[in-house]
Amino acid sequence: AQSVTQPDARVTVSEGASLQLRCKYSYSGTPYLFWYVQYPRQGLQLLLKYYSGDPVVQGVNGFEAEFIKSNSSFHLRKASVHWSDSAVYFCAVSANYGNEKITFGAGTKLTIKP
Amino acid sequence: NAGVIQTPRHKVTGKGQEATLWCEPISGHSAVFWYRQTIVQGLEFLTYFRNQAPIDDSGMPKERFSAQMPNQSHSTLKIQSTQPQDSAVYLCASSLGSTGQLYFGEGSKLTVL
Numbered sequence A: 001a002q003s004v005t006q007p008d009a010r011v012t013v014s015e016g017a018s019l020q021l022r023c024k025y026s027y028s029g030t031p032y033l034f035w036y037v038q039y040p041r042q043g044l045q046l047l048l049k050y051y052s053g054d055p056v057v058q059g060v061n062g063f064e065a066e067f068i069k070s071n072s073s074f075h076l077r078k079a080s081v082h083w084s085d086s087a088v089y090f091c092a093v094s095a096n097y098g099n100e101k102i103t104f105g106a107g108t109k110l111t112i113k114p
Numbered sequence B: 001n002a003g004v005i006q007t008p009r010h011k012v013t014g015k016g017q018e019a020t021l022w023c024e025p026i027s028g029h030s031a032v033f034w035y036r037q038t039i040v041q042g043l044e045f046l047t048y049f050r051n052q053a054p055i056d057d058s059g060m061p062k063e064r065f066s067a068q069m070p071n072q073s074h075s076t077l078k079i080q081s082t083q084p085q086d087s088a089v090y091l092c093a094s095s096l097g098s099t100g101q102l103y104f105g106e107g108s109k110l111t112v113l
Helices: none
Strands: A003-005 A010-014 A019-021 A024-026 A031-038 A044-050 A056-058 A064-068 A073-078 A087-095 A102-104 A108-113 B005-007 B010-013 B019-024 B031-038 B042-050 B053-056 B065-071 B074-079 B088-095 B108-112
Touching: A003 A087, A003 A102, A010 A019, A019 A108, A024 A073, A024 A087, A031 A064, A031 A073, A044 A056, A044 A064, A044 A073, A073 A087, A102 B042, B005 B088, B010 B019, B019 B088, B019 B108, B031 B074, B042 B065, B053 B065, B074 B088
Parallel strands: A010 A108, B010 B108
Antiparallel strands: A003 A024, A019 A073, A031 A044, A031 A087, A056 A064, A064 A073, A087 A102, A087 A108, B005 B019, B019 B074, B031 B042, B031 B088, B042 B053, B065 B074, B088 B108
16 A cells, blocks of 8 residues: 655745755555645645656756655755745655556645745 | 536535535546545545546445446546535546546535534
């Protein structure tokens, strides 16, 4: 079975500061990894995804994530946050073949201070 | 491209009544997923279809929940004898299949009084 742990339920960062949201996954094989974002009163949107190759993947709006297999981690980073980045961020994992079910973490609510 | 369409956006039912939620996936997408979102449980996988066939319903409460996909243009999630603990936002998503990327609808918020 696959699972995702996001240890930080809430993170507050000042505008212009750097950001890291933590994610650890559990899956016996090679996973597909995702970060989704949910803005207030909107549906979830894909931020970035990792399938294979370069472990650092770039996403929209300056976000990136690094797949570290030895640590089973897929942390999300941004060099300089903007007030519009305030949202809930979900890390997710799926198998890379067969069952396409995607399992989500509990989410991290990001608040940007002015 | 209209995206994934879910109806109704809001539904209020009395305890014991039936609720049916509808989802229209993006045209051409071969897989449809249902999730339930609550503050306490977060995003819970319920079930998914590929090419209209049920593939994995491991997250479905067996007794009162059922899902169908009678054609490629819509899927339904039916909850019989609704209970207050069924109150949640039910999210539908579709994908092209093996890409793994889900496109979510805005959800149907179910409130059971």
